[in-house]
Amino acid sequence: xxxxxxxxxxxxxxxxxxxxxxxxxxxxxILIVLYPYITGLVAGAFILASLERVxxxxxxxxxxxxxxxxxxxxxxxxTLPLIFHLTQPQRFFEIMITPNPTSAMAIFGFVYMWYLMxxxxxxxxxxxxxxxxxxxxxxxGIKKWIYTILTLGVTDISPKALKWDEKIGYFVTVIGIPxxxxxxxxxxxxxxxIKANPWWSSVMMPVIxxxxxxxxxxALVLFLYxxxxxxxxxxxxxxxxxxxxxxxxxxLILDFTLEALDQIHRFYEAEESxxxxxxxxxxxxxxxxxxIQILIGTVIPLIALGLFQFYKPAEKIRxxxxxxxxxxxxxxxxxxxxxxxxxxQLFSKSFYGFTNFKLILAGQEGLFVxxxxxxxxxxxxxxxxxxxxxxxxxxxxEVSDD
Amino acid sequence: xxxxxxxxxxxVFAIIIGVFLVLRLILTPVSFGEKGHYRxxxxxxxxxxxxxxxxxxxxxxxxxxxxxxHASDLHSDLPCxxxxxPAYLHNSKPDSFHLVKPEGRQFCAKCHEQNAARxxxxxxxxxxxxxxxxxxxxxxxxxxxxxx
Amino acid sequence: xxxxxxxxxxxxxxxxxxxxAGGVIAVSIVKxxxxxxxxxxxxxxxxxxxxxxxxxxxxxxxxNCVKACKSENDIPxxxxxxxxxxxxxTIKNDETVVVESPNGGMDGFxxxxxxxxxxxxxxxxxxxxxxxxxxxxxxxxxxxxxxxPEGVVLVDSKYCLGCRYCIQACxxxxxxxxPVTNVVxxxxxxxxxxxxxxxxxxxxxxxxxxxIFGDINDEEGELHAFLKENITHVLKAxxxxxxxxxxxDLSPNVH
Numbered sequence: 010x011x012x013x014x015x016x017x018x019x020x021x022x023x024x025x026x027x028x029x030x031x032x033x034x035x036x037x038x039i040l041i042v043l044y045p046y047i048t049g050l051v052a053g054a055f056i057l058a059s060l061e062r063v064x065x066x067x068x069x070x071x072x073x074x075x076x077x078x079x080x081x082x083x084x085x086x087x088t089l090p091l092i093f094h095l096t097q098p099q100r101f102f103e104i105m106i107t108p109n110p111t112s113a114m115a116i117f118g119f120v121y122m123w124y125l126m127x128x129x130x131x132x133x134x135x136x137x138x139x140x141x142x143x144x145x146x147x148x149x150g151i152k153k154w155i156y157t158i159l160t161l162g163v164t165d166i167s168p169k170a171l172k173w174d175e176k177i178g179y180f181v182t183v184i185g186i187p188x189x190x191x192x193x194x195x196x197x198x199x200x201x202x203i204k205a206n207p208w209w210s211s212v213m214m215p216v217i218x219x220x221x222x223x224x225x226x227x228a229l230v231l232f233l234y235x236x237x238x239x240x241x242x243x244x245x246x247x248x249x250x251x252x253x254x255x256x257x258x259x260x261l262i263l264d265f266t267l268e269a270l271d272q273i274h275r276f277y278e279a280e281e282s283x284x285x286x287x288x289x290x291x292x293x294x295x296x297x298x299x300x301i302q303i304l305i306g307t308v309i310p311l312i313a314l315g316l317f318q319f320y321k322p323a324e325k326i327r328x329x330x331x332x333x334x335x336x337x338x339x340x341x342x343x344x345x346x347x348x349x350x351x352x353x354q355l356f357s358k359s360f361y362g363f364t365n366f367k368l369i370l371a372g373q374e375g376l377f378v379x380x381x382x383x384x385x386x387x388x389x390x391x392x393x394x395x396x397x398x399x400x401x402x403x404x405x406x407e408v409s410d411d
Numbered sequence: 412x413x414x415x416x417x418x419x420x421x422x423v424f425a426i427i428i429g430v431f432l433v434l435r436l437i438l439t440p441v442s443f444g445e446k447g448h449y450r451x452x453x454x455x456x457x458x459x460x461x462x463x464x465x466x467x468x469x470x471x472x473x474x475x476x477x478x479x480x481h482a483s484d485l486h487s488d489l490p491c492x493x494x495x496x497p498a499y500l501h502n503s504k505p506d507s508f509h510l511v512k513p514e515g516r517q518f519c520a521k522c523h524e525q526n527a528a529r530x531x532x533x534x535x536x537x538x539x540x541x542x543x544x545x546x547x548x549x550x551x552x553x554x555x556x557x558x559x
Numbered sequence: 560x561x562x563x564x565x566x567x568x569x570x571x572x573x574x575x576x577x578x579x580a581g582g583v584i585a586v587s588i589v590k591x592x593x594x595x596x597x598x599x600x601x602x603x604x605x606x607x608x609x610x611x612x613x614x615x616x617x618x619x620x621x622x623n624c625v626k627a628c629k630s631e632n633d634i635p636x637x638x639x640x641x642x643x644x645x646x647x648x649t650i651k652n653d654e655t656v657v658v659e660s661p662n663g664g665m666d667g668f669x670x671x672x673x674x675x676x677x678x679x680x681x682x683x684x685x686x687x688x689x690x691x692x693x694x695x696x697x698x699x700x701x702x703x704x705x706x707x708p709e710g711v712v713l714v715d716s717k718y719c720l721g722c723r724y725c726i727q728a729c730x731x732x733x734x735x736x737x738p739v740t741n742v743v744x745x746x747x748x749x750x751x752x753x754x755x756x757x758x759x760x761x762x763x764x765x766x767x768x769x770x771i772f773g774d775i776n777d778e779e780g781e782l783h784a785f786l787k788e789n790i791t792h793v794l795k796a797x798x799x800x801x802x803x804x805x806x807x808d809l810s811p812n813v814h
Contacts, residue, residue, distance in 0.1 A: 031733065095720050109448055110448070111696075115700035170415070205798065358732050361814070450717075456716070457750045462755070462757065463630055466763065522766070524667070528668065
């Protein structure tokens with residue numbers, strides 16, 4: 010508690026103008042930046058995978074399973090930042106037991122469960138079911154056990170059964186797309202529905218969150234695909250990279266337009282909070298908003314990707330550029346979340362001043378925990394790749410003898 | 412014909428949902444939902460807090476002199492506990508729990524310092540730094556009866 | 560024939576519909592107007608419905624209320640946790656506004672602007688607005704903050720997760736994390752006092768009667784009279800929170 014007070018006194022000394030006394034502490038800190046960031050990556054990666062399956066985009070085939078597994082890895086960590094940021098984490102289950110029907114946040118548990126259990130796990134299960142059965146036969150020791158459990162005891166891999174897998178998997182993917190939209194549009198709604206906060210309160214928020222989620226998810230898949238190919242020492246498929254790059258370009262344009270529209274609307278209406286928000290943008294958010302999010306995270310990738318639509322330099326250059334772009338876009342979207350979450354709490358709701366955000370290092374809501382939570386999905390991703398290697402899938406439907 | 416994997420999945424889901432429903436039944440706290448979407452017992456919890464401020468009447472019996480003085484002059488609207496702090500412990504055990512006897516010029520200045528925000532018709536103000544700075548206020552004004 | 564019959568049938572049906580709709584419109588115009596005078600939702604017809612009136616021109620900025628609130632409710636003394644606080648507004652001749660609230664006004668105020676530059680200056684006590692259409696209650700994911708049957712917004716400290724969504728949703732900045740209980744805390748309108756027939760601690764220690772605690776439903780009560788005799792406003796009325804803290808002489812600069 011002493012440390013906490015010391016921290017608050019330090020922030021207090023940096024307050025500009027007047028803020029309500031209870032506003033000195035920033036209540037949603039870096040963990041709540043991570044939460045929409047991670048769910049966004051999930052939704053984006055999943056939507057990319059679904060595109061391949063539903064619209065039968067053959068060139069994206071090499072990334073299909075990677076996207077699904079990445080989505081699962083990130084989804085499994087998505088709740089952690091939320092739980093860690095609670096002051097009473099041991100009570101988190103209440104959100105499932107007595108959800109308040111009027112609360113956007115209460116629905117999260119259910120949206121999450123739906124997405125995890127009904128969409129992602131099912132899609133992966135149907136997709137891998139045959140392989141589970143075959144892998145269970147082939148492997149030894151603990152792996153054999155794991156695969157056997159994963160089959161849920163269904164060993165039927167006759168063509169007829171596999172046809173069913175394919176059909177239901179397709180169906181799940183189709184309901185998965187609106188579910189992914191729901192998952193992330195809904196995260197945007199958590200912020201967009203707060204009428205007390207003019208920086209958040211906007212009907213555009215869910216849509217903006219959705220498109221930025223797609224941008225980040227596509228960039229993530231691009232990044233992971235290149236890394237995984239590099240580690241496996243096989244060349245990444247250039248056609249696939251180009252197509253993902255093209256998608257990224259289009260979605261990035263849409264995302265940028267929507268965000269610009271939101272800001273223009275805000276400028277034009279110029280409500281009572283406008284002067285404060287303007288000071289926020291040109292002051293405390295200048296670097297994270299204009300330099301990182303807009304210039305580095307959006308404009309530069311747009312120019313590079315746009316150029317590639319007309320002029321294609323040598324493969325090697327394109328490869329390196331795609332790699333850099335994927336990282337830059339991922340960073341850009343992280344700071345987009347940052348600007349929304351942290352930016353929305355820097356100004357006082359009295360519109361007479363600003364508080365200050367100082368990132369703490371240690372502690373439940375500190376930088377170290379956040380870095381750990383950000384690294385965790387990559388570890389899970391690696392584990393899942395080891396457990397469910399897409400490149401070891403049995404592609405030809407076997408005609409089993411029983 | 413229902414394919415076997417569907418049957419199996421249905422069973423798994425049924426079990427998960429069943430477990431969830433049972434957990435929900437067990438974990439929902441007592442009295443939840445009786446009056447609305449909250450624990451009705453929380454109303455009692457919120458009431459279950461000792462009152463700290465007892466009001467002027469509670470001092471009367473033991474501090475007749477001060478009460479009388481106080482009532483007779485311009486400070487009569489000021490509650491005793493506004494200056495002396497919450498009296499709940501003092502009232503029941505006056506010998507072991509003492510109330511503060513406010514001291515210093517700054518104490519009176521909280522209310523009487525010249526300030527444009529302070530309505531002049533409600534309270535007379537002085538530039539404290541210039542009003543007899545070498546003495547304590549209570550050397551000339553009785554806090555309970557300022558014009559004594 | 561058949562065609563004709565359906566036509567009359569349809570006309571009758573439409574007529575009926577129009578009557579019903581008209582009734583609905585008439586009712587919907589009359590009803591809410593009767594009840595939204597004092598809050599954004601209809602108040603209960605029986606039982607108390609608590610709120611507070613604040614007479615800004617009577618506040619002398621002594622800070623007694625802030626101090627009493629902290630002691631009454633055992634809130635730590637650090638300057639980051641306030642169930643109620645007082646702000647000093649100073650509008651200067653050049654029309655800029657200076658707002659100050661050192662330590663929530665607990666130790667009194669001093670005027671930082673020289674008298675000759677002041678256009679107008681006044682104090683504004685702030686507290687939870689006990690909204691009848693409360694954004695914090697709306698967003699609480701688990702039902703740990705709620706409106707009591709008497710119209711007081713309370714926190715269930717044994718059930719609160721500490722997700723702090725309510726803090727974000729409150730337009731008035733009246734919620735905070737209590738470092739002792741480690742859950743959200745806010746003004747309870749001294750629920751433990753008012754349910755025992757006492758006034759709130761802040762209203763009790765106010766030397767000038769700037770705070771009027773009362774029951775809006777009590778037509779003989781002090782608050783009812785205050786609302787009847789004065790023109791009052793609520794803070795951030797455009798957010799339609801149904802605030803039940805009514806300010807007399809509220810200046811539009813006050814957010």
